Amino acid sequence: MKKTVILLLAITLLTSAYSQRRVQREPIQQKPQTTGEFSGGIGLSWFDGKPYYLLNISPEIAFGKIGVGLDVNLRIGVNDGKIRNEDWNEPYDFLRAIRYVRYGLKGEPLYARLGALDYARLGHGTIVYYYKNNASYDDRKVGLEFDVDFGKFGFESVISDLKKVGVFGVRGYVRPLKFTPAGNIPIIGSIELGATYATDLDKSAIAHYDPVKREIVQDWERPDVIGFDIGLPIVKTKIFGWDVYFDYVKFLNYGSGIAYGSNFEFRGLGLLNIGAKIERRNFGDQFLPSYFNYFYEVERFNLRDTVNAxxxxxxxxxxxxxxxxxxxxxxxxxxxxxxxxxxxxLDATPESGTLHLDLEFPQVLPTIVFDAGYDRRNIKNFGDAFRLDERSLLYAEVGYKPVKYIVISMLYQWTFKPIRVGDQTKYEVQKRVEPRVSFVFPFGGK
Structure with missing residues (x-):
């Protein structure tokens, strides 16, 4: 099964893309439309080798700038007829059934998102980039992104978990020349200066195994990070966008680093849009770039092998x-x-490759449904890039629409299951397989 999924991902890499339902980051934006869908389905799930009947209700609606998505799953044990306890064992689970509520899109003057944070970021991403607050279905959190751009100044913010905060980050920025007549000067007038602070208030962030005491202790300094950045838009038109930037980042109790690069965007009248980013990074000792990223919730603390954790x-x-x-x-x-x-x-570290893929293939072929996303860290070489183990995350769903409102599909997820060990969290690989028959009813829009 593992080899089949990897082959499927490789074949569809050049012709597919990750579902917008799973990826909030949309660097080449289209205007939101009045649209939505009511979807649900029945199928089977396997968790830890145990089969469950699945009843899913997952409506989504986008009305202007407002979007809402639910993800309600009732899993009933095939063997015992009981609802899966882990899905509904605390009041917080009922809030988590609301996958997200959002206003606007990232990059607009006002943007807010409550619920699942799929790929959150601050600024150029040197501190917070592609951060996911949900390591798996059983570890869903209700987080918040809130950004406001007043034109001359603004801020971005992210909170991973409204229940116990966890990851917290905020970036404020100002366009100083906009307060003067020089703000109308091309290029220079839009120069932007920013400052970022981010940390993790969860005590798991400072936990480690003490081989002398032979126990887990929390006696390290918290990962408090500050950053300063400057950005300069060279070209900004309806078709072309090009900017350059420079970031300086410092862990208050550890090391520092810099990153500098350029972003490019081309909008080809709706036919072809291209976005590109190239960045050079230089780090001192005790420094990691994009510290809060898509693997952070798994990497924060891992107890698979306590002695060598x-x-x-x-x-x-x-x-x-x-x-x-x-x-x-x-x-x-x-x-x-x-x-x-x-x-x-990284130049001097062969096993430092980090790969991220998002694939979206929504309506190119009317009868085919395909969503996929893949992340892998510590890649050794090209042959090591597409393997499923503790260094991987995968989501893939392949389906067929025999009629307009019915989708027959297979969902496969390779994520991590949280297990409590004392007051700490252990993560183990979790494989989720679900054959589904879904009913999708679009409404609104044209």
Whole structure:
């Protein structure tokens, strides 16, 4: 099964894209439309080898700038006829059934999102980039993103968990020349200065195994991070966008680093949109870029092997001075087919590759449904890029529409299951397989 999924992902890489329902980041934006769908389905789920009947209700609606998505799943044990306890064992689970509520889109003057944070970011992403607050279905949190741009100044913010805060980050920025007549000067008038602060208030962030005491202790300094950035838009038209930037980042109790690069956007009249980012990174000792990223909830603390366990903070403390390159490329064809890929490689560390893929293939073929996303860290070489183990995250759903409102599909997820060990959280690989028959009824729009 593992090899089949990997082959499927590789074949569809050049012709598919990750579902917008799973990816909030849309760097080449289209205006929101009055649209939505009411979907649900029946199927089977397997958790830890146990089969469950599945009843799913997952309506989504976008009305102007407002979007709402639910994800209600009733899983009934095939063997005992009982509802899966982990899905509804505390009041917070009922709030988590609301997958998200949002206003606007990232990059607009006012943007807010409550619920699942799929790929949150602040600024150029040197501190918070592609952060996911949900490591798995059983570890869903209700987070918040809230951004306001007043034109001359503004801020971005992210909170991973409204129940116990966890990851918290805020970036304020100002366009100083906008307060003067020089603000009308092309290029220079839009220069932007920003400052960021981010941390993790969850005590798991400072936990590590003490081989002397032979127990888990929390005696390290919290990962408090500050950053300063400057951005300069070179070209900003309806068709072309090009800007350059420079970031300085410092962990208050650890090391520092810099990143500088450029973003490019091309909007080809709805036919072909291209986004590209290239960034050079230089780090001192005890520094990791994009510290709060899509693997953070899993990496924060891992107890798979207690004696040899390494937490994210421990990896930070052990990090050596290095440099590397980061690249990102996005294609959108006819407003439908979207491919996003990014990769980072450190110069002096062969096993440092980090791959991220988002694939979206919504309506290119009317009878085919395909959504997929893939992340992998610590890649050794090209042959190591597409394997499923503790360094991977995968979501893939392939389906067929025999008639307009019915979808027959297979869902496969490779994520991590949270397990409590004392007052800490352990993560183990969780494979989720669900054959589904879904009913999708679009409404609104044209």
């Amino acid at each position: 390494t937490s994210k903070l421990q990896n930070l403390k052990l990090a050596k001075k290095t440099a590397g390159t980061y690249g990102e490329l996005i294609f959108t064809i006819l407003g439908q087919l979207q491919i996003l890929g990014s990769y980072q490689q």
